């Protein structure tokens with residue numbers, strides 16, 4: 001299915017799963033991966049997905065579990081408990097690298113194709129603290145459907161597809177496990193996106 005943003009026509013393509021492939025998604029407990037999970041549900045991935053989470057100090061494991069429980073209850077997705085991967089004690093970008101190493105070495109039996117909700121840093125948000133994000137899929141094992149989007153597109157998809165219930169259960173802050181510091185770059189990005197859309201974020205964690 002192709003999803004076209006109401007904001008500027010940016011497109012997201014999600015192909016249905018192939019019978020001979022195993023699929024997984026990186027679930028951070030955050031907003032972007034929850035929207036991607038919904039799109040995968042719409043495209044026939046129920047009962048087909050393994051979930052992986054990097055157990056960061058921000059409580060990502062707890063938040064990812066909440067997201068899984070919500071989708072299983074709301075959409076009967078039959079998602080298993082998330083599998084923890086990667087070394088959360090290393091620098092951010094290296095964390096993703098250690099997670100990938102774990103997945104392809106220890107869990108290759110569960111995953112041929114890995115979905116990731118990675119998206120781009122908007123130029124307005126470049127302040128020297130922004131994360132360095134890939135601009136394309138590194139190889140054929142990865143799917144980055146949101147790679148050309150900004151946070152605004154993803155928040156607007158949330159409204160367009162009636163996913164408001166993910167606002168209170170998803171967590172973006174990298175400094176506090178169950179609240180928002182309002183100061184870290186990720187808190188800033190989420191707040192920026194809602195402000196751009198003239199909307200109010202109903203979440204508080």
Ligand SMILES: [Zn+2]
Pocket residue numbers: 172173174175176180181182183184185186187
């Ligand atoms: Zn924060």
